[in-house]
Amino acid sequence: MISRSPEAAKPVVAILTMSDPYRMFRGNRHNFQDIIRTGRDMGFEVYVVTVKDLDLDSPVLRGFIPAGDQTWEQKLFPFPRVIYNRIPAREDEAKPKVTRKIKACLRHPRLELYNPYFFNKRELFDWLNQSRQTRQWAPATKKLKGFSSLCDMIKSHPYLYLKPEEGKAGHGIMRLKHQSSKALPYRLQIQNNRGSTTYKAATLERLWQRVYKETTGEPYLIQQGIELAALHGRPFDLRLLVQKAEHGSFSVTGIGARMAGADSITTHVPRGGSIEDPEKLLTAVFGPERSQDILGRVRNAAVQIAKQIEKGSEYQLGEMSMDLGIDTSGSLWFFEANARPMKFDEPNIRKRSLERIFKYCHYLIGHRS
Numbered sequence: 001m002i003s004r005s006p007e008a009a010k011p012v013v014a015i016l017t018m019s020d021p022y023r024m025f026r027g028n029r030h031n032f033q034d035i036i037r038t039g040r041d042m043g044f045e046v047y048v049v050t051v052k053d054l055d056l057d058s059p060v061l062r063g064f065i066p067a068g069d070q071t072w073e074q075k076l077f078p079f080p081r082v083i084y085n086r087i088p089a090r091e092d093e094a095k096p097k098v099t100r101k102i103k104a105c106l107r108h109p110r111l112e113l114y115n116p117y118f119f120n121k122r123e124l125f126d127w128l129n130q131s132r133q134t135r136q137w138a139p140a141t142k143k144l145k146g147f148s149s150l151c152d153m154i155k156s157h158p159y160l161y162l163k164p165e166e167g168k169a170g171h172g173i174m175r176l177k178h179q180s181s182k183a184l185p186y187r188l189q190i191q192n193n194r195g196s197t198t199y200k201a202a203t204l205e206r207l208w209q210r211v212y213k214e215t216t217g218e219p220y221l222i223q224q225g226i227e228l229a230a231l232h233g234r235p236f237d238l239r240l241l242v243q244k245a246e247h248g249s250f251s252v253t254g255i256g257a258r259m260a261g262a263d264s265i266t267t268h269v270p271r272g273g274s275i276e277d278p279e280k281l282l283t284a285v286f287g288p289e290r291s292q293d294i295l296g297r298v299r300n301a302a303v304q305i306a307k308q309i310e311k312g313s314e315y316q317l318g319e320m321s322m323d324l325g326i327d328t329s330g331s332l333w334f335f336e337a338n339a340r341p342m343k344f345d346e347p348n349i350r351k352r353s354l355e356r357i358f359k360y361c362h363y364l365i366g367h368r369s
């Protein structure tokens with residue numbers, strides 16, 4: 001039975017996701033539950049809507065809300081003012097039906113949809129390189145176009161990362177080093193589940209077959225490798241959440257740190273990485289004064305970068321997570337930004353992040369009515 005919700009007077013926000021034949025809708029249900037609970041506490045009516053159910057000509061929509069801890073109920077809800085886009089996968093987003101619906105939302109006069117699309121890694125670096133200010137934080141990055149492009153790049157940067165343009169969670173990442181003093185000077189490391197496999201060779205040609213096999217079918221980037229600051233031999237980097245809030249401008253919601261697992265070439269927690277306190281790590285490596293200076297520069301850079309990404313994307317963005325590295329000399333580097341941030345495990349960042357979603361919704365509604 002579908003019953004009409006009585007709370008029509010509140011500002012209405014819908015979380016957009018994909019329908020699913022087996023489990024009604026896709027996406028992280030715990031995250032959706034937290035978002036809905038926070039929104040309600042802040043005076044909003046919030047529900048989950050699927051692309052399929054989002055009928056832009058209807059005054060009411062079929063949506064989902066939690067009914068108890070594990071179950072969800074389907075009801076009719078008023079048409080939303082803001083759509084919070086949480087379509088979980090690139091493959092879904094790329095479907096023509098989904099693309100058409102997102103475009104229609106962006107054109108709709110009474111609807112605010114921000115963060116319309118996932119980012120592509122190569123475009124992110126192109127955008128950063130378009131501004132003199134943000135260029136300084138972008139490692140040299142090129143598209144992998146066959147053996148000669150790799151050969152050229154390793155001449156100027158003997159330490160390289162190879163990453164899929166649309167990768168996530170460390171999938172498909174490789175690392176290539178050229179150390180001329182060694183008997184087998186070329187070393188390739190390929191990330192697998194938790195560790196990595198190393199191949200050594202006398203020439204780059206010999207490793208190329210391996211790289212080629214690993215990359216076929218997917219566009220890849222070659223990127224200058226950064227010697228990350230490390231504690232007890234384990235490199236770490238920073239995960240930031242940058243969000244717009246009540247004033248409609250970007251600021252840093254929180255900064256976390258992730259330290260690489262013993263045999264991993266990335267810092268992802270599912271790959272053996274660990275969650276750390278950024279201030280503690282930076283202080284241990286750089287001392288208290290420089291660590292404060294670095295954190296200040298990180299905050300400033302993150303906001304500049306977020307603005308530049310929004311400008312480059314030519315869409316309204318409301319939030320992004322960002323991976324930033326600090327090298328052994330204390331300089332900052334941008335690795336990537338994600339348009340659908342995952343839940344932060346740090347409780348204070350998590351709480352603020354949820355509240356800021358609705359502060360921004362409030363801003364959007366107030367300024368666009």
Ligand SMILES: Nc1ncnc2c1ncn2[C@@H]1O[C@H](COP(=O)(O)OP(=O)(O)O)[C@@H](O)[C@H]1O
Pocket residue numbers: 139161163167168169170171173223224225226227228236237265266267268323325335336
């Ligand atoms: N150019 C680089 N130099 C050094 N480390 C890097 C570089 N690029 C990526 N990494 C490491 O690998 C991790 C994952 O890279 P990232 O670009 O964020 O890919 P993913 O989308 O898989 O998370 C980063 O957080 C960082 O620890």
Ligand SMILES: [Mg+2]
Pocket residue numbers: 169170323336
């Ligand atoms: Mg990342």
